[in-house]
Amino acid sequence: MADFTDTYSTSDLSRKSGDIIAQALRHPVAITQRNKPRLVLMNIEDYDRLRQRADMRMTGTIEAMPVDVLDEFAAAVEAYAQEGDGERP
Incomplete structure (x- = not known):
């Protein structure tokens, strides 16, 4: 999950919506559901x-x-194919 200063659950969102919205106006806030970012x-x-x-x-x-x-794409594909002579690691 990306680093968020504040993370709240969906339950928090229903109980503290005003506070969470105030935070979200300052910076992105993550909302989780069953401990997973949603x-x-x-x-x-x-x-x-x-x-x-x-x-x-x-x-x-x-x-x-x-x-x-x-034409440029075809040339690049051909050069790539010839470069390794068909062998890939």
């Missing part, structure tokens, strides 16, 4: 920062790959 409660600014830094790459098929990228 949720993270954080302020919207931190969430927005995470979303903006998220990897936005998309997956696709080889058929959709631009020809120049496909």
Whole structure:
């Protein structure tokens, strides 16, 4: 589990929601259920920062790959295959 300054159970969340929300406004707070991390409660600014830094790459098929990228990929695969002559540790 990631390091969190504060960790609360779901039972704590129902009993101390105001205190936990106040903590979450300052820094992310972990919520556990049956002693396992299940949720993270954080302020919207931190969430927005995470979303903006998220990897936005998309997956696709080889058929959709631009020809120049496909050629570069094929060359890299061929070079890798010849490098070890097919033997892998």
